[in-house]
Amino acid sequence: MNRNFKRNMVVATVLLFVCAAVYLNWKYAGNVADPGEAVETKTLGESTLVSKTETDGEPTDEAAVYGEGSDYFATARLTRQQARDNALNLLKEASEEENADQETLNAASEGIQALASYTLQEAQIENLVTAKGYTDCVAFMGADSLSVVVAPPDAGELTAQDVAKITDIAMTETGYKADQIKILPAN
Template sequence: MKTVWKRRGVAAAVLLLVCGAVYMNWRYSDSVKDNKVLGQSELVNANEETAGDPAPAEDDYFATARLSRKQARDNAIHMLQEAESDENAEESVLNEASQTLQVLASYTVAESQIESLVTAKGYADCVVFIGEDSVSVVVAAPETGLNTADVARIKDIVVNETDYTPEQIKIMEAN
């Protein structure tokens, strides 16, 4: 019985660390300096045709935030898949890893849907971060800034697409 609780604690700790990593990547992604973007690589002697998908520009907060979120989530998924493939893992650990993967997948889908719906309402861009207890939405605000109607409209979208309450939703303007 102790082993089951210990393994559940490990799975919970992994989920907590993943959520923390996603938040930290998002929080500090705009503090990247020296013309480098977190996760950006540079091809030597590459031209436009062979470079593949371009990395986000330094001043493109939204692309950088999405990239950081994706990298953190990919790392978490990789760790969980390794736990699932462990031959010595107990059934409860396998179930916990599978459930966590499903949660991460649902977060990814919901974030994408919310981002699409917010931009469909006329906002230039936005990025969404879903955590266990809250949702953060960063919006490219109109020139006049976000007003209470804008915040209500965005919160309504999040409430309709998730199980979160308005009190769990944070709306922020991108600088």
Template sequence: MKVFKRNAVIITVLIFVCVAVYLNWSYAQNELAAEAGKTSAQEETTENTNENSTENTTENSGEDTNGAEESGLFYVEDESGVETVESTQVSEYFDQVRLTREQARDSAEATLLTVTETEGAAQTTVDEAMQTMVNIAKWTEAEAQLESLVVAKGFQDCVAYMTEDGITVTVACDAEALSDSAVAQIKDIVLSETEYTADQLKIIEIK
């Protein structure tokens, strides 16, 4: 009975590790995007006080966003409707996202390693932990490859994040929204280089 309870706890830990890694990644990504957009909005407000121009920009960006969502593209912008983020801010954003991804993975691997070394753990539980560690290593390598391929297509920067359930590809682009052909390029790369399906792919653009 004690062994069963211990194994149940370990399995629960495994589940929470996987969920926590993804949630940490998503939360950090959203927070960084909001921070970058907020800084850009403040600078834009200082330079441009034309109220009509701001309203037009907001309306146009709203139309673009709706169209993007219909095509499966997720667009990140700040609350004021400002569509651009300075290149230095974009660079810092992607650097921080990569760091957050690395830290989340390191934390998960440390926890999984502890599970494999737990005395009395069922072999199936240990095997699951080991397989998850193998998957993390494969994802890390595949993400780097995908990022290189996407950047080679002319995108400013790219960060990929893979899980068992799907893949998120975040790209830096110019002031204009990603074109249909650009989205198709990213999809082609992901679908040809991985085993994910189109409905498991989320594309996010950062301006």
């Protein structure tokens, strides 16, 4: 009887916590609206750009100003991050393997450090390029090469001067030579 009582108490406690979690989620998610107030539903994976800009005196969504090209950059960053996360998880699993030899542990550690370095350098390059007046950019760094996709200012074409500026930034941040760096315009 004592065993059944403990089991029932554990089940009741877990049920109580689940109910409390559901209530708190319902309360703080903002799904409760006052009568007459419109309720905005949220869907996982969808987002709305809330910053506004003005063109001709009328506020418009920033996405409309920058066009579909900005979707490419967001998607590219997300894909790059997902690939990095997967690689990082594999390296962590290898480094946590009980039967792994020292060489495997060292290689996993070096791989983790390289991915962290790539991430920091890519972010720095992207920030510096956009600071130079380019609409957006995304950098993809590898062991011995770097590709930078850039949205030209004013929806024009990248000039030789633009490529030189971006190449200079990339060379300064990575130490790569100019022949290891590719600058591509976003279409």
